[in-house]
Amino acid sequence: MAQANVLDRERVTYVGIEESAVGTRSAAMKRIHLVQGQGDIGAALSSEMIAVEDDRVIRFDNPQRAQGLKLPAWGALTAHLKGVKSADRLISGATPAVLSQHLLLQHGLGRLSTGVGCTVGTGSTATELVVDDNSGLEVGQVVFVELDDGSYEAATITALTSTTGITLREGLSSAPGDTNVVRGAYNFVPAESRTATLSVEQKLTGTSGLEYRVLGAFGSLAFAFPDAFGKPITFTLTGVGCSTHRGPETLSGPSFGTSTPADDDMGTLVLHLPKLYLDTAITRASDSPYRIEKIALEMMSAPDPLPDPTQETAQNGFVDTAGRDNGVFAQLTLTVRMDTAEEAIFEAGTLRAGLITWDCNDGSIVALSFARAELVAKPQKVTLGAGRTGMTMVLNLLRDTMTAGGSSAEQLDLARAPLRLAVG
Numbered sequence: 001m002a003q004a005n006v007l008d009r010e011r012v013t014y015v016g017i018e019e020s021a022v023g024t025r026s027a028a029m030k031r032i033h034l035v036q037g038q039g040d041i042g043a044a045l046s047s048e049m050i051a052v053e054d055d056r057v058i059r060f061d062n063p064q065r066a067q068g069l070k071l072p073a074w075g076a077l078t079a080h081l082k083g084v085k086s087a088d089r090l091i092s093g094a095t096p097a098v099l100s101q102h103l104l105l106q107h108g109l110g111r112l113s114t115g116v117g118c119t120v121g122t123g124s125t126a127t128e129l130v131v132d133d134n135s136g137l138e139v140g141q142v143v144f145v146e147l148d149d150g151s152y153e154a155a156t157i158t159a160l161t162s163t164t165g166i167t168l169r170e171g172l173s174s175a176p177g178d179t180n181v182v183r184g185a186y187n188f189v190p191a192e193s194r195t196a197t198l199s200v201e202q203k204l205t206g207t208s209g210l211e212y213r214v215l216g217a218f219g220s221l222a223f224a225f226p227d228a229f230g231k232p233i234t235f236t237l238t239g240v241g242c243s244t245h246r247g248p249e250t251l252s253g254p255s256f257g258t259s260t261p262a263d264d265d266m267g268t269l270v271l272h273l274p275k276l277y278l279d280t281a282i283t284r285a286s287d288s289p290y291r292i293e294k295i296a297l298e299m300m301s302a303p304d305p306l307p308d309p310t311q312e313t314a315q316n317g318f319v320d321t322a323g324r325d326n327g328v329f330a331q332l333t334l335t336v337r338m339d340t341a342e343e344a345i346f347e348a349g350t351l352r353a354g355l356i357t358w359d360c361n362d363g364s365i366v367a368l369s370f371a372r373a374e375l376v377a378k379p380q381k382v383t384l385g386a387g388r389t390g391m392t393m394v395l396n397l398l399r400d401t402m403t404a405g406g407s408s409a410e411q412l413d414l415a416r417a418p419l420r421l422a423v424g
Contacts, residue, residue: 006206009036012259013077015103016199022317023216023243026199029257032100033264035234038078041202042212045245046071072305072313074200074214074239077104081223081233083267083364084424090184091117092132101266102186104237105421107198108221109299110191110320111413115141115157115184120176121164126285129166131182137166139405140414141187142367142422145172146180153284154185154357154367154422158402169371169402170282170355185367185424189417190299190329192409194320197243201251205259211251216243216311218318220301225272227294232269233358240303244312268362276334278354278373293384294335295356297368299419300325330397330419332373335382338389346375351398369420372398 013034016026048068056063079101088097096114106112116136123130129145137143139160144152145168155168166182198217204210219237226233250256276290300322308316323329332354345352356368373395384390397418404415414420 004207006204006210008040008204010204010206012203012205012257013039013041014201014257015077015100017098017103018107018196019199019216022197023311025213025215025254028098029199029201030098030100030103030265031257031262032077032079032104033266035078035080038236039076039202041075041077041200041214041239042247044073044075044239045212045214045247046073069314070245070312072241072315074217074242074245076236076238077200077219078234078236079104081235081270081366082264083270083360083362083366084186085265085267086363088267089364089424090115090136090186091181092119092136094184096186097265099186099265102188102423103198104219105188105221105235107196108219108235108237109188109421110194111189111410113138113141113187113189113410113414115143115187117143117182117184120146120178120180120182122178125175126172126283127168129168129176129182131164131166134160134163134166136184138411138414140189140400140402140411140417140420142185142369142420144183144185144365144367144424145176146183147172147174148177148180152183152365154355154365154369156355156369156371156420160405169353170277170369171284173284183424185365185422187414188421188423189413189419191413192416195317197317201256203256203259209250210248211256212245212247213251213256214239214242214245216315216317218242218303220303221299223297225295225297229273230271233272241305241315241318242313243308243316267364268360270358270360270366272358274356274358276354276356278352280350280352282353282355290334291337292334293337293390296333298331298333300329328376328396330370331376332370332395332397334393334395335384335390336393337384338381338391342375342379342391342393346378349374354395365422365424367420367422369422370397370418371400371402372418374398
């Protein structure tokens with residue numbers, strides 16, 4: 001026996017870029033900092049034990065079970081949503097970085113599109129920007145535009161005109177001045193084809209031989225927005241299947257990554273202080289933001305495993321078939337203060353665009369953009385706090401109808417996205 005007292009908080013986790021082939025360990029692994037105690041991939045790893053139902057003379061003479069397939073489930077990875085460090089922000093001339101959290105967000109939604117920014121020239125308006133060079137951007141991406149007071153506002157690109165024009169869906173509070181910055185963002189959108197798999201590794205560093213590896217991993221993404229303002233936002237990638245797994249053991253060929261202390265490659269925490277605009281046409285120069293009391297986002301996921309008897313779990317990849325489950329891919333539930341106008345909007349079936357932003361203390365920004373949202377339930381009266389009256393609104397997020405910037409899979413996914421998550 002070699003029992004040891006091992007602390008779960010002494011742990012290191014790595015996640016890989018998309019595997020080149022299902023079950024092939026990623027060529028590049030990135031260390032990710034998870035929420036302490038909420039990211040144990042080894043907890044769900046198991047093998048099937050098959051009962052041997054042979055007849056016996058004695059009724060309680062049960063034969064030893066046979067070990068069958070490795071079971072495909074693996075534990076969930078939960079992280080605090082974080083912004084981007086200043087060195088990794090996508091200003092003009094920047095090179096997009098491969099960041100640990102972005103590997104999970106890209107896998108969970110399906111598509112990462114990085115837009116490199118530019119500089120504003122003269123003659124810009126709140127919706128039409130004149131810039132020096134828009135070649136680093138794509139239609140459908142969210143960007144962050146610097147205003148004259150030094151603050152930034154998020155907006156979605158609906159068109160690129162020539163090489164020096166950008167059309168924005170959401171109007172800025174004011175027209176940006178000459179030499180102001182247009183900052184690109186790491187944009188995450190649903191992909192029409194979500195089939196890529198991940199490599200995930202984890203080690204408990206308190207003793208040797210406690211390393212775990214999951215290959216051909218596939219997961220479902222969910223966000224958790226706290227009820228209290230000013231608290232961290234978390235997201236979870238729940239493992240639904242894999243092609244193989246190993247551990248606990250000392251992994252070799254290739255060996256596990258380093259377990260020495262290391263700083264996070266992500267920026268500061270995103271605290272839940274949301275600003276929401278919701279209108280048929282968002283015009284921040286005149287619109288007032290909604291006062292959100294609570295928010296919940298649900299995205300549908302239906303991973304269909306591809307059978308393969310040559311794999312240890314009898315699975316060799318996945319196809320996400322979700323999209324029209326219960327008539328919706330993504331649904332947003334908002335609890336707001338009482339507003340009688342919402343009843344008329346529901347009765348009329350009016351579609352609205354929305355933009356939610358969170359500003360980080362280090363200057364990074366997170367934005368959630370959607371172009372067409374419909375109220376799918378009559379707004380319900382609820383009690384807020386100690387007795388205030390508010391209402392709950394349930395919004396289905398419909399696919400965007402903007403004209404794509406081209407015919408590539410990335411350009412089509414960006415143009416059709418029912419929601420866009422941008423970090424920058």
